[in-house]
Amino acid sequence: MTKPVSYKRHRFPPQIIAHAVWLYFRFPLNLRLVEEMLLERGIVVSYETLRRWVMKFGSSYARRLRRKAPSPRDIWHLDEVVITIAGQQHWLWRAVDQDGYGLDEIVQTRRDTKAAQRLLKRLLKKQGCPPRRMITDKLGSYAAARRQIMPRIEHRSHKGLNNRAENSHLPLRRRERAMQGFRSPGGLQRFVGVFSAVRNLFIPTRSRRSALAIHLHRLNAMAEWKSAACIAA
Incomplete structure (x- = not known):
């Protein structure tokens, strides 16, 4: 069983950390833009701190997200x-x-x-x-x-x-432009692992394209994200 996410020795609440990581991987934003969006909400955190959150918690969240069951019909x-x-x-x-x-x-x-x-x-x-x-x-x-x-x-x-x-x-190409490229192969590998897991969670399948279906899918996805981040829904 995957271990729960630990937020020990972090002065910011888990909800803020999880929200910042979600913004970074869910939308085509670089760290400085995430910093600015949090500042608008009265949350003062540097982009370097955001970088550490992304590196530490992104992979942990991705491992806890539910994956699609494999099928020989795929x-x-x-x-x-x-x-x-x-x-x-x-x-x-x-x-x-x-x-x-x-x-x-x-x-x-x-x-x-x-x-x-x-x-x-x-x-x-x-x-x-x-x-x-x-x-x-x-x-x-x-x-x-x-x-x-x-x-x-x-x-x-x-x-x-x-x-x-x-x-x-x-x-990924859009993210590459927003981030002005990747700095190392290992950094790219870590990023795409989390980026794909988040995208899989939030993007509805082709068979669920009605407005109501998309709305319900997003609500369920957000609930699962909060569960993966070990924060209250």
């Missing part, structure tokens, strides 16, 4: 996007399911078969079962990795079929 959409860090190209490999739910992401310096294999191995370990189908773009590394890791799984390779995975990069 369809995995895989894609990779280049992100430049300190002048060097890195590749963020990502997998989403048929509903756009983020399954996993991994930062790597390679864009080859070994990198694709690593993503597939992580997915199988995390999901616990293979998908019904795997959809990618035309990058040959996916086909080579699939033949070695899960050869019986159907693989469709077509640029037009993989829009769901390609579109999943757009929210």
Whole structure:
């Protein structure tokens, strides 16, 4: 069982810490903008303190958030996007399911078969079962990795079929601009782990797009966020 979040030796109430971390990961804001928003509410906290909160509590909250139950009926959409860090190209490999739910992401310096294999191995370990189908773009590394890791799984390779995975990069691109880039591969990996967990929680599925359904989804998501942060609803 995941341990409860501890706020010992923090002078700010847990509700303020959790709210600040939520603002940072939920919206395209940098730390200085979060600092300004809190100041408008009469909460004086430096962006450096906010940075420490984000680093300390973000991953803890993400581990406590409920994850989607894996299913052999799922369809995995895989894609990779280049992100430049300190002048060097890195590749963020990502997998989403048929509903756009983020399954996993991994930062790597390679864009080859070994990198694709690593993503597939992580997915199988995390999901616990293979998908019904795997959809990618035309990058040959996916086909080579699939033949070695899960050869019986159907693989469709077509640029037009993989829009769901390609579109999943757009929210991160917006954050990258707001934050003026990432400073290290490890920092990017930590950020996307929390960012994807929060996005999975708050973004409704395609089948729940009515105004009432979206409203109820957001209320439930906020209740689950407060539960993950161990604060009173």
